[in-house]
Amino acid sequence: MPQVIFIDAQDxxxxADIEVGHTVMEGAVDHMIDGILGECGGVLACAxxxxxxxxxxxxxxxxxxEAEADMIEAAVEPxxxxxxxxxxxxxxxxxxxVVRLPRSQY
Structure with missing residues (x-):
């Protein structure tokens, strides 16, 4: 299973091992990675x-x-x-x- 390395704002x-076909967000939520909430469930309705x-x-x-770019504009510190x-x-x-997580806004 491929692995993703998450680095938070404090380094x-x-x-997390994430199954092929799943999204990085799904893997982060499954592994309880702080900083990735995925409130909309992955339908491009939040950031x-x-x-x-x-x-x-x-x-x-x-x-x-284009839809992702529009939603990124709404994110904190894009x-x-x-x-x-x-x-x-x-x-x-x-x-x-390797993905870095922004400072927590939640």
């Missing part, structure tokens, strides 16, 4: 799964959709590497993906 690192993808991984992800983790579907190629 604490958490690793509570906002994360920053490590620059080394950005080109390995599908491009941001950056060029911002993504909604509900839109990142795990594949074997993403084993080792």
């Amino acid at each position: 604490n690192q958490f690793e 509570t799964c906002h994360c920053y993808v490590d620059p080394a991984w950005q080109d390995k992800l599908p491009p941001v959709s 950056k060029a590497n911002s993504r909604l983790s509900c839109q990142i579907e795990m594949t074997e190629a993403l084993d080792g993906l």
